[in-house]
Amino acid sequence: MKYRKLPVVIEAREYLNDGSAYELLNWINQGQFKRGKDVPFATWTNGVFTIPTLEGDHVASIGDYIIEGVNGEFYPCKPDIFNKTYEPV
Numbered sequence: 120m121k122y123r124k125l126p127v128v129i130e131a132r133e134y135l136n137d138g139s140a141y142e143l144l145n146w147i148n149q150g151q152f153k154r155g156k157d158v159p160f161a162t163w164t165n166g167v168f169t170i171p172t173l174e175g176d177h178v179a180s181i182g183d184y185i186i187e188g189v190n191g192e193f194y195p196c197k198p199d200i201f202n203k204t205y206e207p208v
Contacts, residue, residue, distance in 0.1 A: 127207055131186040131201070134168065134179055144168065147185060147193050154191050161193065170195060 126142040132143055140163055146160045147170065159171040172194050179185055179195035186196055196204075 124204070127153045127189055127205055128206070129186055129188065129205070131196070131205065133184050134164075134181055134195075137183045140166075140168075143185065150191055150193060168195070
């Protein structure tokens with residue numbers, strides 16, 4: 120059987136080398152805080168984001184997209200996959 124992804128609107132931001140990493144980290148961690156006190160915060164060290172997910176820690180590098188999912192979770196996505204999966208609204 121084949122399936123098609125439901126048309127849901129997500130928020131995503133591209134991690135660019137433009138000095139906005141702190142703002143991006145703040146966006147992720149504010150969202151993580153809203154999810155509850157037991158959700159660990161993301162970190163940014165040596166130009167790499169480490170984002171805790173249900174599947175373990177995921178890493179986002181410059182050029183990757185960081186997505187806020189439908190349940191308020193955050194996860195990184197490589198640009199080639201992101202561009203095949205999402206379009207601007």
